Amino acid sequence: MHNILMYLCGMYSSELIKGTLKTIVLKLLSETKQMYGYEITQKVKELTDSKIVITEGALYPMLHQLEAEGIVTTETVNIGKRVRKYYTLTSSGEERAKEKIFEFADFINTMNVLLDLKPRVSYV
C-alpha cells in the first residue's frame, strides 16, 4: 500500500504525461476564457496538488504549435514594463478541446477495464 501511495503522490512518468498535456491545456483554456503561460502551469499545479507539473519546455512549444494550427489565438497586454501574452481558444479550438476531452475520458474508461483498476483500488 505504501508503494501505491508513493507512486500516486510522486510525479508521473514523463511518458504518461506527454500524451495528456494538450488535453489538459485545452481543457483549462475552454474553462477560462484566456490564460497566459505561467498561469497555466500554476493552475495545473494547484488543481493536481503538484502531482502534475507542466514544464516550460513542454508548454511553450505546444502553445506555439496550437497557435500555428489555429486552435488558439493570442492577445498581448502590457503589464507594466513587460508584455503578457494571453492565449484564447478559437471556435475550432473549442471543438478540438471537446474531442480531446471525450477521447481521453473514453481512454480512461478503457484503461479501467483493461487494467482492472477499480477492484484493486477498492481492495487497497
Add this chain to the structure above:
Amino acid sequence: MFSLTEEQIAFIENDIRVRGITSPDLSIDLLDHICCIIENSLDEYRNFDSVYQETLLLFGDKGLKEIQDETNRVLTFKHYYLMNSTMKISGYVSSLLILFGAIFKFQHWPGAAPLLIVGTFFLTVLFLPLLFILKFKSTAESNRSVLLSIIGFVAALLICCGVLFRVMHWPDARLISVMGGVLLILGYLPVYFISVHKNTTNKMNATATVILIIAGVGLFITETGTGTPRPVSDNFWRGVIENDALLNSMRTDNATMYAKLNSSSDSAKKDFKPLKASADELMNYLDEMKIYLTAASLDMNEEQAKQVKLDDLRSEGANNTITNLLFETDHVQSKYTVAKMNALVDNFKNTVKTIDPSADLTLLDRKEQMVNDQPVTWEKANFEWMPLPLVVYNIIRIELAVKNCERNALNQFSQK
C-alpha cells in the same frame, strides 16, 4: 508580491537574448514567465540575482535555448497532420493503382500502363518523399540520419522507376534498377549499420534488415539481369533465330530471282506478276501480323514493336490477348486473324497451282495435329494459348514455307 523593476526586466530580456532566444514571439512568453516566477519567489530575505539564477535552473541543463529549438521543430512540423495524411492517402492510392495496374497487365486489359505510371508517380513523388521527411523529422538528431533518409529515398526512387521502366519496356530500365540496388547496398546499408551499431537493442533488427535488403536487392538484380521465365530452351531458340535468318536470306534470293526474270528478254518469263502480287500480299500480312501481335502483347504501339528484336521476345509468356486477337474470341475485333491468314495462304496456293499444277504445297497444308494424344486442328495446335515467341515462330515457319513455294514456282518460270 514583489514587482520587478524596469532595469531588472530589461536585464532579463537581454539575458534571454544572450542565452540564444532569437524568436521575439517566444521571448515575450519566456520573459513574462520568468518574471512571474521571480516575483512569486522574491521576499525580503533573497535578492534578485540569486532568485534569477535559481529560476534559470528550473529550465534544465540545456536551458532556454532548448525551448526555442523545440518550438522551431514543432512549428516546422505544423503541417505534420497534413503531411501525415497526405502520405497515407498517397500510399493507399499508389498501392491500389499499382496493384490494379499489375492485375490489368497480367490480364492484358487496356489501361494497365496509365494505372502503373500514375501509381508509381504517386509513390515516388508524394509517398516516398513524405515518408522520408516525416521519418527523419521524427528521429533525426544527427546528420547521419538525414543522410540515411536522403540515400534511402534516392535508392527507393531509382528502384521504383527501374521496375516501372522495365514493365513499360522503356529504355535503360536495367541500368536504373541496378543503380538503385547498388546505392542501397553500398550507400544506405553501411550508413544504416553504423548508425544502429551503437544501439545494442537494435542490433538484432539491424542485422535482420541488412540481410533482408542484401537478399532482396540481390534477387531483384539477378531477376532484372536475366529476365525470368524462359518457356523455350536455348537449343530450340537457336533454331528459331536461325530460321529467321534463313527466311531473310530467302527473301533476298527470291527478290534476286524476280529481278533476273524482269530483266529477261523472254516475255513468257515475265508472267510472274500474279505470283509476286499474291506472295507479297501474304508476306506483308504475315510481317504486319507479327508486329501487331507483339505490340498488343507488350502493350506498346506498332512503331515501338517494330524496334523489338526477335531475341527480346523469348521470355514472354502465354496470354489470352494473342488468342483473342487471332481467333476474335471474347468479343475482340482484330485486324489480323488466323482465318484471314488462311484465306490469303489459300489464295497464294491457288496462284501457285495455276502456274505449276504439280507444285508441292504440302508445307502449307493445315493438317490436324496430335497434342497430348488428342487430335487438334492445325489452327489450335499452332496459335491457341501460345506464348508470343512461339506464335511469332509459327508465323515465321509459314513465311519460310511461302518463300519456299514461291522459289519453286520461280524456278518453273526460269526453266520455261
